Structure formats: structure tokens, C-alpha cells
Amino acid sequence: MGDDVILLAPSRVEANVMGAGVIVTGTGAAAIRGVVEALRERVRPGVPVAVAGTAERLGPDLVPGQLVVANELWTLGTGSSLRVAPSAVRRIDAAELLAAELRHQGHSVAVGPVVTASSDTGGEACDRAALGRLGALVLDYDSAWAAALADDNRPLAVVRAVEDLAGPGAMAAVDTRRAAAALAGVRPPLERWARACRPRRIVMAAPRSFCAGVERAIEIVERALARYGAPVFVRRQIVHNAHVVSRLAAMGAVFVDELDEVPDGATVVLAAHGVSPDVRVQAAARDGFTVIDATCPLVAKVHHEARRFASRGYEIVLVGHAEHEEVVGTAGEAPDRTHLVATTHDVDRLQLSPGSRVAYLTQTTLATDETAEVIDALRRRFPDVAGPSADDICYATQNRQDAVRAIARECDLLLVVGSANSSNTARLVEVARREGCPAELVEDAGQLRLSWLDGAATVGITAGASAPESIVTEVVEALSCLGPLEVDEHRTTTETIRFSLPPQVR
Numbered sequence: 001m002g003d004d005v006i007l008l009a010p011s012r013v014e015a016n017v018m019g020a021g022v023i024v025t026g027t028g029a030a031a032i033r034g035v036v037e038a039l040r041e042r043v044r045p046g047v048p049v050a051v052a053g054t055a056e057r058l059g060p061d062l063v064p065g066q067l068v069v070a071n072e073l074w075t076l077g078t079g080s081s082l083r084v085a086p087s088a089v090r091r092i093d094a095a096e097l098l099a100a101e102l103r104h105q106g107h108s109v110a111v112g113p114v115v116t117a118s119s120d121t122g123g124e125a126c127d128r129a130a131l132g133r134l135g136a137l138v139l140d141y142d143s144a145w146a147a148a149l150a151d152d153n154r155p156l157a158v159v160r161a162v163e164d165l166a167g168p169g170a171m172a173a174v175d176t177r178r179a180a181a182a183l184a185g186v187r188p189p190l191e192r193w194a195r196a197c198r199p200r201r202i203v204m205a206a207p208r209s210f211c212a213g214v215e216r217a218i219e220i221v222e223r224a225l226a227r228y229g230a231p232v233f234v235r236r237q238i239v240h241n242a243h244v245v246s247r248l249a250a251m252g253a254v255f256v257d258e259l260d261e262v263p264d265g266a267t268v269v270l271a272a273h274g275v276s277p278d279v280r281v282q283a284a285a286r287d288g289f290t291v292i293d294a295t296c297p298l299v300a301k302v303h304h305e306a307r308r309f310a311s312r313g314y315e316i317v318l319v320g321h322a323e324h325e326e327v328v329g330t331a332g333e334a335p336d337r338t339h340l341v342a343t344t345h346d347v348d349r350l351q352l353s354p355g356s357r358v359a360y361l362t363q364t365t366l367a368t369d370e371t372a373e374v375i376d377a378l379r380r381r382f383p384d385v386a387g388p389s390a391d392d393i394c395y396a397t398q399n400r401q402d403a404v405r406a407i408a409r410e411c412d413l414l415l416v417v418g419s420a421n422s423s424n425t426a427r428l429v430e431v432a433r434r435e436g437c438p439a440e441l442v443e444d445a446g447q448l449r450l451s452w453l454d455g456a457a458t459v460g461i462t463a464g465a466s467a468p469e470s471i472v473t474e475v476v477e478a479l480s481c482l483g484p485l486e487v488d489e490h491r492t493t494t495e496t497i498r499f500s501l502p503p504q505v506r
């Protein structure tokens with residue numbers, strides 16, 4: 001028996017496929033009950049139980065060799081093939097996390113109910129098609145009975161590999177080769193799941209999630225849809241978050257890369273990251289466009305500074321990431337005078353004419369510590385360099401980074417919720433790692449990896465300025481499936497900033 005997990009399989013063949021130390025339970029309620037009773041005396045408290053084996057396909061869309069992770073165990077009563085009494089349904093919370101781990105390993109995985117018949121005879125009597133219509137995915141003769149070993153509240157997982165039915169008829173001979181091949185790969189993910197199961201402390205960084213600029217941009221699209229009706233066209237992602245974009249798309253927003261994809265007479269929203277003047281000129285030239293600008297006022301301020309410096313004859317050094325839409329927009333204010341740098345190295349390589357007047361601006365969503373180094377390098381090289389009237393790195397970026405720094409050293413792992421193309425979100429990961437805390441970016445709970453959680457007793461959680469708090473809640477709920485949580489919040493400041501809406505949607 002393994003130290004980390006108790007692995008149970010119905011037959012010697014299935015146990016051998018999974019490797020040494022797997023306990024064979026047999027099939028049918030009566031046989032397994034005896035095995036479980038004997039095991040109760042021997043197993044250490046709290047050690048997770050995993051039940052695995054092959055199973056018969058019920059769900060019409062399943063394919064042989066696919067894995068099914070049970071989120072419910074249905075026990076089929078004898079005498080009635082279809083009756084599934086509520087008392088015989090057992091929920092399994094960690095199914096999605098385990099399924100994600102198996103998918104990451106390359107398996108095709110479905111999550112859903114697994115039905116256990118009391119014996120092979122019960123299986124013969126049951127109506128597989130009807131069970132499939134009720135939503136059940138596979139049928140076996142052991143899972144629900146073997147799962148009784150976890151009745152003392154220890155973590156439980158059930159994984160079944162879908163068998164081929166080799167001929168017509170309910171209990172026709174089966175070809176288990178593809179199922180066995182899939183089953184052979186489940187042990188490492190099950191062991192990772194077991195090692196991730198433990199009580200945890202969760203430290204929520206605050207502030208986190210939406211900033212005022214993102215709230216304003218989302219509200220602009222929502223109000224535009226309500227006032228002008230769908231479709232409302234949005235140039236580029238309104239904010240860099242896949243969940244926000246898909247929710248607004250479901251409401252009738254149509255996201256385009258460029259304005260030439262938008263028909264005349266349409267309502268168009270320009271995204272929060274801002275656009276170069278070229279795009280505004282293009283929009284103004286189109287017939288009957290209603291253009292609503294969702295550029296964050298703090299990005300608009302940087303554009304204003306770029307125009308001011310350019311009109312006074314400065315060469316503008318813009319600190320930022322070349323590919324980011326905000327940087328493209330800001331550089332577009334003075335393309336002939338803007339020089340992009342991202343590192344101190346780039347500052348060394350700058351080639352400006354002797355006697356140039358030099359000013360710098362920064363992208364709003366950079367890491368404050370790294371940007372300070374670049375600005376110091378600029379000041380060393382150009383002692384008279386002019387800067388913006390106030391720091392360009394926005395309050396929300398600064399606050400979220402400060403909140404991460406405040407908790408990083410007490411955490412074994414920091415989870416940053418947000419999309420990979422969100423600059424401020426990516427910076428939160430970097431800030432935590434520079435503080436010595438392992439950090440991972442997750443779009444949502446489906447991207448959690450069990451291996452990150454092995455040994456992680458204290459997990460910090462934050463979210464980028466474009467990530468919805470509802471996704472943060474889902475991540476916490478997913479972690480709660482791995483053991484009891486104690487959740488604290490560490491708040492470093494309270495944000496009260498709100499931006500007014502543009503006139504077209506007020």
C-alpha cells in the first residue's frame with residue numbers, strides 16, 4: 001500500500017496495469033464490503049483513496065480508451081435498473097482538478113456520473129441507454145462500494161477507462177486493450193492529486209482584480225449594447241481577459257482586429273489600452289460610425305504627455321513592451337520621435353543625435369521595481385532627461401504589486417488569476433518570483449496544476465486588473481476540493497478611484 005494514496009482496482013489485471021501496491025477489491029457489493037472492512041483497520045487516517053479500473057460506456061459521445069473522472073457515484077439498486085435514489089448519489093468535488101491534470105498528461109477525459117451496479121447480474125438487468133440519457137457516463141461493478149473506504153471524509157477520486165464493446169448486446173465480450181492502455185497512465189496523476197490533498201491556508205492579496213479603467217471599459221460595452229443594440233463592434237479585446245471577452249461576446253459584442261472589418265453605420269468601441277491617432281482618423285473617415293472611446297483615462301494621460309513632449313521638440317524614450325497595444329497606441333502619437341526601451345541594456349544602446357532634448361514616458365502596467373532601474377539608467381545617460389508630471393505606472397498596477405510583495409514571503413505558492421496577454425497580470429507573477437515565492441498564472445480553475453500544490457501549505461491568491469473576481473472565487477472553491485481551507489485577506493490599501501463614462505453612454 002502506498003504512503004501517499006490507497007489505490008483500489010476491481011481485478012488483478014487492472015491492478016497490474018497500474019503497477020505495484022494496488023489493492024484488488026473484486027466486484028459486487030458483498031465482496032467489496034468485506035475487503036473495505038478489513039482495510040479500515042490498516043489504513044492511516046486522512047490518506048486519500050483512489051478507485052480506478054475499466055468500465056462500460058454509457059455516454060453516447062465517449063470513445064474507447066477515454067478516461068472518465070467521476071464527479072458523482074450513482075449506486076444502482078437491485079430490482080430496478082433505472083431507479084437512482086438521491087441517497088445513493090455521492091458527490092466527488094475534486095473531479096475537475098484531477099481531470100485537468102489527466103488532460104495535461106495527454107489523456108482525453110470526460111467528467112460526469114459513474115454508475116455502479118451491485119453485481120454483474122445487476123448490470124445485465126440495467127438499461128444502459130436509459131442511464132446514458134440520464135447523464136451517466138460509464139457503468140462498473142465496484143466504484144461506489146470501494147469508495148466506502150473514504151466514508152471517514154478522507155479525499156476520494158474515481159477514474160475509469162472506457163472499454164470497447166466488441167459486439168452487440170449488453171454484456172457482449174469486450175475488448176479492453178485501449179482502456180488498459182489509458183489506465184496504465186493514470187497512476188502518476190492520481191499520486192499528484194493525493195499529494196496535493198491537505199488542509200491549507202489561503203492568503204488573498206488585496207487590492208486585486210478589476211481596476212477603475214477596466215470597470216469603466218466593460219460598463220461602456222454593456223451600456224452601448226443596451227442603448228444602441230447588438231451588435232456593438234469592439235476593436236481588439238476590450239480588456240485583456242478571455243472570460244470578460246467571451247461574456248460580452250455572448251451579450252452581442254463583436255470583437256474585431258481592425259476597423260475595416262466593421263460595416264458602415266456601426267457602433268464601435270475602442271478598447272481600454274488606447275489607440276494611435278491613425279485609428280481615430282480611420283474611424284472618423286467611415287460612414288456613420290458611432291465611436292465610443294473606452295481608453296482608460298490614465299492611458300489617455302500618457303498620450304497627452306507624448307503629444308506635449310513631441311510638440312516641444314523632445315525625443316521620447318518610451319519604457320514598455322514593444323508588442324503591447326498600449327505601447328503601439330502611445331508611440332503612434334509621435335512615431336518619428338519615440339524610441340522604445342524595455343531594459344537597461346536597451347538604454348545603453350539608444351542612439352540619439354547629440355544635443356537632443358530627451359524625455360521619458362512609461363507603459364502604465366509595468367513592474368515598478370524594474371522600471372525604476374530603467375529610469376535610473378536613463379538619468380545616468382541623459383542627466384537632463386525630462387519625465388512625466390506624475391508617475392505613469394498606474395495606481396492599480398502599483399497597488400496590486402505592493403499587495404503581492406506584502407504576502408509573497410509567507411506563501412509557498414502564489415496563484416495569479418488572469419490572462420497571459422495581460423501585462424499587469426504577468427508582472428504580478430514576476431514580482432512574486434523576485435520575492436522568492438513560486439508563482440503561477442492561471443486563466444481559471446481549469447489551469448490549476450496539482451504538482452504546484454504538493455507541499456504548498458500556504459497559498460497566496462491575487463488577480464490582474466482585468467481578471468473578474470468571480471474567477472478568483474472559482475479558484476478558491478477548486479482548492480477547497482483538496483482539503484479544508486482557512487482563508488485570510490491581507491489588504492495593503494483601499495481603492496476608491498472611479499472614472500466617468502463617455503457622453504455617448506451616460
Ligand code: SF4
Nearest residue numbers: 211213214296364394
Ligand atoms: S491597469 Fe491602470 S491604466 Fe490599465 S485600465 Fe486599469 S487603471 Fe487604467
